[in-house]
Amino acid sequence: MEELQRINIKVYLQDPQSLSSEEVFRVFNEWIVDNTDEVLVDVADYDHVGNGPLTLLIGHEANYSLDSDLGEMGLLYTRKQPQGGELSERLAGALRAALRACHRLETAAELAGKVAFRGGDLKITANDRLRAPNTEDGERALREALDPVLTALFCSASYAVERDTSSGERLSLRVRAEGDFTPETLLANLAN
């Protein structure tokens, strides 16, 4: 588990209807132009698949998508390239990147402040079946690295964690914290 590099973070929208694929397509294209932190490459439109990565921003280090998997709309961050540090640091790094993207959408001028994310509701996926099998042992190993990060993230507020045990699924943990958290607050918590 310590070698895990591929980490996905999904943050859910408060109002699933608040963001359309078309709007995100436009915003993601602007990110390619404006971005300086990472290499962003292209935007793909998969709106026709119904539930899934409806609009996808492809990057070198990571992808971002407006994702409606299982009918739940949110922003999905998919880390692809290796990060430095220990696993807990890499998990924190992925969380920071996902939350920054959420905050950027929330504050995007063209979206006129209509978008808000439920920062206290996250899905964290170990996107590597070899290094992070979806088993109880896998969960335990991931939690060892993740729990300190979540404690800092939610400023010691309590949270519940549930593993998706469906057949074929990757090791995915749904994390629900008590209380309301905005991406901005969570970013500040992680910075402390």
Added chain:
Amino acid sequence: MSSTTWKEALASHMAADLAEEIDIFETQIHLRKQGKIEEKLFAETRLRRGAYGQRYDNGQRYDGAKTQQLRYPDVPTKGPDTAWDAPGMMRIKIPFGGLNTEQMAVLADLAEEYSDEILHITTRQDIQLHYVHIDDTPDLMRRLAAVGITTREACGNSVRNITACPLSGVCHTELFDVTPYAQATMRFLLGHEDCQDFGRKFKIAFSGCRHEACGLANMHDMGAVAAVRQTDGTQQRGFELYVGGGLGAVPHQAQLFSEFLPEEELLPTAQAIARVFARLGEKRNRNRARIKFLIAKLGIEEFRRLVEEERKILPHDPRWTAYLSDLHAYDEEALKAPQPLANGAADDAFTTWKRTNVYAQRQAGYSVATIALPLGDLTSRQMRDLIAICKQYVCDTVRTTVEQNIVLRWVSDADLPQLFADLQAAGLDQPGAGTLVDITSCPGTDTCKLGIASSRGLAAELRKRIALKGVELDEAIEGLRIKISGCFNSCGQHHAADIGFYGNSRKINGITVPHFQVVLGGQWRENAGSFGLAMGAVPSKNIPEVVERLSQRYIEEREQNESFQSYIQRMGKRDIKAMLDDLTLVPPFEENSWYYQDWGDTRTFTIDDLGKGECAGEVVSATVMEIAAAEREVFEAQVKLEEGDIDGAVQIAYRAIVRSARALVREQFYDVPDSADSVVSEFRTRFFDSELFSLQFANYFFTAHQEGTHGLDATAAHRRIEEAQLFIEGAYTCYDKIAAELA
């Protein structure tokens, strides 16, 4: 917690040859990164392993106002005009479209871990994953190899995926099931020595009958249509064999090579055709390098004569007929007993879906259910849902189709309502398979370097509009096919559609506007029996109106039972053009900038980011490929030596010398036997005695052959590896000399 690699984890699950090939490819990636393989060679190498560049791989992307450079972290490239780190496309060959649930599960896993959770079905029954990083490709290939799938020769100048009718074995009109023949041909030609020196790709299709669309034999380099004849009172199987068909910018109808090719002659004839194509096909001008141009140049009679001559001198290969004793190995069985569909009230959605998506099999009580996939895409979650559905209703297998759908065969009729309900739950219940709404499209500007206009964007828009009409569609037009290509290269098969489009562009007051050329009257049935006619370019944003107007006029003006093809012919180009004339007008940008964007894109249109296509591959001779492979073996020998395996290092170094020597010998004696003794003997006569090759380096070969590969100490092993490298340098020099003389 496991920290093993996929290579270790799957070592015992992969066929040895596939595993070795993937290891080799991984080494080649490392060598390329170290600058030890030249770009062009590596480009063709990765293409032959199915790793394809995407549109923005040249390191730049149009942002709506200007073309900006993408700042990849590394400067080197992974092939001409392609940046190293740009995520690319992985094409996965699915022979005859056949997949089992284990394979489907792995494909879903790969889509999630290395791609974007989307699986794309192509117009040739492949599956493509996009945005895959090249560093991930060896593990991706290993995981596929562990379930019997290869990406080898999915791209590049090679024999591509072999397609076949998805109804094979259950079809009413087929003469026999072509599945085992397609599979045998794929296995025989995969990696075959005679298929490594083509100037362009080579596509093969199988069809069970002549009159349906099925295998689309007429638009393939080699199309085999099932045929039978009576010989001495017994029925003999064979094929009506066509060659030289193809779409592309200039479509060619295939020509009849043989009215009846006995089944035992299928593989040797394919091999002989491959040899003639490799030997005489164009290599320099890639626009004229497909076999259709060779056949047009030679004439079918001369081409046939050459192939027959070649066939006579082919060394016998037991694989030509070995599979014939096991033709039933690919028979599929039903999971459940045949039961009729219960009478009674059915909801409208089921009735609509059943009408268009269900085909009654030849075997009573069973049906084929088509899962219509918008733009050929499904998510990894849908693939998993489909696995569960397969296990519930059929015996473990599905097939992809050239119309970018998936079919479930052997569904007991009684299960159809519940199957539909399960497909609904998975979002896989789209009706209209094989109708006007079931639009085929190539990737176009979304990901293809050659795309001019957004074929997928247009397909999505048309699909949305036609689907809205739903059951109101007039019966006359419901069965028409729309097919869209992003450029003239026809990957969307627009020539074979009733209504086809291909992307182009026009300048309006100095500003580029996306357009589509309208191609009408192609024939999908009869194995793509005839091709459509170009009627003129229309702005992309007016194409939905073109479809609306054409279909309406056809409904109103057709004569009794007149087909769409006949209607188009009767109307003639002039009248059709007049019908569409007003739709060709584009308002000035200041008046309506909407026309200056493409479907599904918010940026102002441009063709500035067009790149060099990869479908043609890079023309690298088989000899150079072999010498490069030998060079890679020398690298492996060095690694072995570093690991302390002296004997292993010496053996590999020797193998590398023999390999490069044999590659040169084959320039003069194509069928040189594999044995080292034969290679030494032929090399001595042809290259040493004639002084074509450096005498000093040649002697390294003879000494190595004489001394053998055992008992050398580390110093001698090191020297042997150095000599192997020098021999390979000599081989390159010698080949350059030969090639220059030929030129």
